[in-house]
Amino acid sequence: xxxxxxxxxxxxxxxxxxxxxxxxxxxxxxxxxxxxxxxxxxxxxxxxxxxxxxxxxxxxxxxxxxxxxxxxxxxxxxxxxxxxxxxxxxxxxxxxxxxxxxxxxxxxxxxxxxxxxxxxxxxxxxxxxxxxxxxxxxxxxxxxxxxxxxxxxxxxxxxxxxxxxxxxxxxxxxxxxxxxxxxxxxxxxxxxxxxxxxxxxxxxxxxxxxxxxxxxxxxxxxxxxxxxxxxxxxxxxxxxxxxxxxxxxxxxxxxxxxxxxxxxxxxxx
Amino acid sequence: xxxxxxxxxxxxxxxxxxxxxxxxxxxxxxxxxxxxxxxxxxxxxxxxxxxxxxxxxxxxxxxxxxxxxxxxxxxxxxxxxxxxxxxxxxxxxxxxxxxxxxxxxxx
Numbered sequence: 001x002x003x004x005x006x007x008x009x010x011x012x013x014x015x016x017x018x019x020x021x022x023x024x025x026x027x028x029x030x031x032x033x034x035x036x037x038x039x040x041x042x043x044x045x046x047x048x049x050x051x052x053x054x055x056x057x058x059x060x061x062x063x064x065x066x067x068x069x070x071x072x073x074x075x076x077x078x079x080x081x082x083x084x085x086x087x088x089x090x091x092x093x094x095x096x097x098x099x100x101x102x103x104x105x106x107x108x109x110x111x112x113x114x115x116x117x118x119x120x121x122x123x124x125x126x127x128x129x130x131x132x133x134x135x136x137x138x139x140x141x142x143x144x145x146x147x148x149x150x151x152x153x154x155x156x157x158x159x160x161x162x163x164x165x166x167x168x169x170x171x172x173x174x175x176x177x178x179x180x181x182x183x184x185x186x187x188x189x190x191x192x193x194x195x196x197x198x199x200x201x202x203x204x205x206x207x208x209x210x211x212x213x214x215x216x217x218x219x220x221x222x223x224x225x226x227x228x229x230x231x232x233x234x235x236x237x238x239x240x241x242x243x244x245x246x247x248x249x250x251x252x253x254x255x256x257x258x259x260x261x262x263x264x265x266x267x268x269x
Numbered sequence: 270x271x272x273x274x275x276x277x278x279x280x281x282x283x284x285x286x287x288x289x290x291x292x293x294x295x296x297x298x299x300x301x302x303x304x305x306x307x308x309x310x311x312x313x314x315x316x317x318x319x320x321x322x323x324x325x326x327x328x329x330x331x332x333x334x335x336x337x338x339x340x341x342x343x344x345x346x347x348x349x350x351x352x353x354x355x356x357x358x359x360x361x362x363x364x365x366x367x368x369x370x371x372x373x374x375x376x
Contacts, residue, residue, distance in 0.1 A: 054286050057286070061283060061285070062281075147361075157328075159294075159325075161321075164321075239350060247356065247357050247360075251361065
């Protein structure tokens with residue numbers, strides 16, 4: 001077997017066939033011995049797709065939406081989250097290969113999972129140009145706060161970046177009780193699905209409370225950033241109602257953030 | 270004089286490409302405001318946008334001319350979602366310390 005080929009001896013695991021069909025090895029320019037019948041992916045999955053600039057992002061989103069077979073209102077948050085996550089990668093990761101995205105529909109759970117990966121500088125390095133995060137997980141948490149961007153040290157961002165992209169996404173995940181994960185360097189941030197919650201209505205009460213999530217700074221090092229988002233299609237909330245909730249919490253969270261960043265106070269004697 | 274911009278013509282029904290927003294801002298909105306024109310931003314046929322797109326479109330004009338520039342910028346044919354996104358961005362831009370006219374000497 002040549003160095004450009006990958007083969008599995010013995011029984012081929014289904015994951016190998018799946019990864020082959022998703023195009024993982026093709027992007028690594030590796031041939032595989034896995035033979036699979038390539039069914040039409042429409043409505044079931046979107047193979048790994050490389051996005052290197054705004055134009056290819058535009059093209060991907062316009063081609064992706066019909067493949068999802070969702071209603072227009074279900075498609076709105078999906079388009080929104082994909083656009084913002086990939087824009088983040090293109091603007092901040094400094095990855096020469098851009099972003100890689102794939103999606104899978106899970107029929108039993110009636111859920112679409114998307115994953116986006118890059119092999120860029122990671123969130124810690126990207127934020128360290130303008131801020132002082134100490135660890136990978138510090139940087140990830142900082143990046144999800146409102147007004148923080150790697151483009152400037154000024155809270156609230158600059159003329160191009162408002163530092164609100166990841167904040168919106170974590171709030172969309174929270175409001176809709178969907179899973180959201182960010183993995184960069186050795187840091188892993190996971191917003192989990194709360195199974196005790198009514199999963200069919202927007203969780204307005206939870207929206208006004210601090211977010212619950214799991215975090216660690218001891219994952220195996222990933223050179224770059226990976227994000228994942230699950231969209232439950234069982235939900236009936238409109239994107240408009242989600243935005244209304246974010247509107248309520250954004251200013252409160254921004255003010256809290258200012259208190260934490262601008263700790264220096266006037267002295268009165 | 271007023272200048273009308275069709276977002277649909279520039280960015281399509283999902284207005285999310287920040288490069289296009291930045292180009293509109295630099296080539297049309299800011300020069301128009303410098304010439305004392307009113308700016309009419311038309312979202313007819315636009316179904317969805319992003320906070321990043323709206324920020325890239327209006328943040329710099331507000332930073333340069335001050336928040337009162339919104340007296341000379343109007344948003345037309347916005348659906349409820351786009352209206353909410355614009356309101357969120359305008360709210361947080363007003364809340365920023367840097368939101369003062371550049372001509373003012375604050376030293």
